[in-house]
Amino acid sequence: MAMGRRKQEDQTKMWVAVSELPRSASHPFYEKLNGMLEKAGFDEFVETQCRRFYAKKMGRPSLTPGRYFRLFLLGYFEGLDSERGIAWRAADSMGVRGFLGLAVSDGAPDHSTISRSRRLIDLETHQAVFTWVMQCLGAAGLIKGKTIAIDATTLEANAALRSIVRRDSGESYQEFLTKLAQASGIETPTRAELAKLDRKRKKKGSNQDWEHPHDPDARIAKMKDGRTHLAHKAEHAVDLETGAIIAVTLQAADQGDTTTIQRTLPEAIEQLIAVAAVTDDRVRTGEEVVTDKGYHSKQVVLDVQALGLRSYISEPDRGRQQWIEQHAERDAVYGNRRRIRGERGKRLMRQRGELLERPNAHLYETGGMRRTHLRGHENILKRLLVHVAACNLGLWMRTLTGIGTPRGLQDRSAALWALFFTLRTHLRDRLASPHRPAINLRLFAMPTRRFELLPFVA
Secondary structure (H helix, E strand, C coil): CCCCCCCCCCCCCCCCCHHHCCCCCCHHHHHHHHHHHHHHCHHHHHHHHHHHHCCCCCCCCCCCHHHHHHHHHHHHHCCCCCHHHHHHHHHHCHHHHHHHCCCCCCCCCCHHHHHHHHHHCCHHHHHHHHHHHHHHHHHCCCCCCCEEEEEEEEEECCCCHHHCEECCCCCEHHHHHHHHHHHCCCCCCCHHHHHHHHHHCCCCCCCCCEECCCCCCCEEEECCCCCEEEEEEEEEEEECCCCCEEEEEEEECCCCHHHHHHHHHHHHHHHHHHHHHHCCCCCCCCCEEEECHHHCCHHHHHHHHHCCCEEEECCCCCCCCCCCCCHHHHHHHHHHHHHHCCHHHHHHHHHHHHHHCHHHHHHHHHCCCCECCCCCHHHHHHHHHHHHHHHHHHHHHHHHHCCCCHHHHHHHHHHHHHHHHHHHHHHHHHHHCCCCCCCCHHHHCCCCCCCCCCCCCC
16 A cells, blocks of 8 residues: 655645634533523623723723633633633634634734733622622522531642742841851851751741742641642632532631631621622522531630531540630530531531532532632632632533533533443443343442433534
8 A cells, every 4th residue: 555645735825714624512501601602691781790890092002801701711721720821722723712702803902911911800700700690599599598518628839839938037048047147156158058047947938937029928838638738728618508609708827717708608698698789689698508527616606606607627636625704605616516426417518518618619620710810819719619610600600511621521421421332332241142141230320310412413
């Protein structure tokens, strides 16, 4: 057989019909998502919210509000961690360009345009977009509001530990160690001597003494994998009945769970009140709070009770406690202990372990925001709010179509092919050996809820 050779390329065509352009497999998901957003009036809402940030004639052409927020939604659905990555993906994929409403002749937005728009649009507008998505979920019956579960995780900051400086004098870590070495009698210390001196010091990474000069909000903290980094703390409130994220806050990484819950829990209740206002009070405004043992303290349990909520907070083994002049705290702690030992308490604890860690994996591992590329809590929270809103939109899409991300469409086709080959192999073995037990088709049964199938695009 003769070896194939590369053919001489024809001259580039001057005109190409749009229908002849290749379409990627992600089109069905984004087309369905765009249809949902348009039906709910997304573009009209964000244009109304952002009207005051735009001028009729000033500077270079800007991003429309709908396209700006869709770019941040894209960061979650495509697992992109930076604005540069979002801009590159928008220029690379025809499916993404269709989602953003870019014509064939339009250029993709540059990352500097995205970051400039983010700085100009304030944090309250991003929070309004998050609340709008919450209200859409409430109207779709995906927010119940009865049981609130709270959990936190750490995000690696866009700052290096070697760049930290003293809060009091502004000197770097290297300069500080050199002064310590000279004070101990070493006139010209080497790097090895400085490292040896540093190893002997205790509590050398105190956030009260050190800060990063370009990101003062970052704090020295231990990450989930045991490494020490400058980090931020993201805390979520989740509707434990549906899995929807009803609130997210960004706080200092050195603050404990008993401190950060004082801000996240009221934020979750405010969001539920906003959702209940547009759903004719079909959504409750919080009745139960479920957390892990890191949130347990006398004051926290008492504060939750003061808000009119039942607490289901895992209690650590602290031994026998003293309740001198703390009768209210004692009654609250004993009531919480009684509830978590009951049948409902045990069931909620199992659900917490199953559902509460899932948003962290979706948002930061698969979603690509475990490491932030922005600095300052306000900037990071702007991106995080839309990122979490995209996760909620994915939950809405999953209830309608069975697919919550563009990759889910690919996974579904792979699962169908796997089911086909499994049935084919079993039928072949069954014909070869009639005495083989019959296959249990219930193992391959589809979910009972009805799905609206997405159109297949070749």
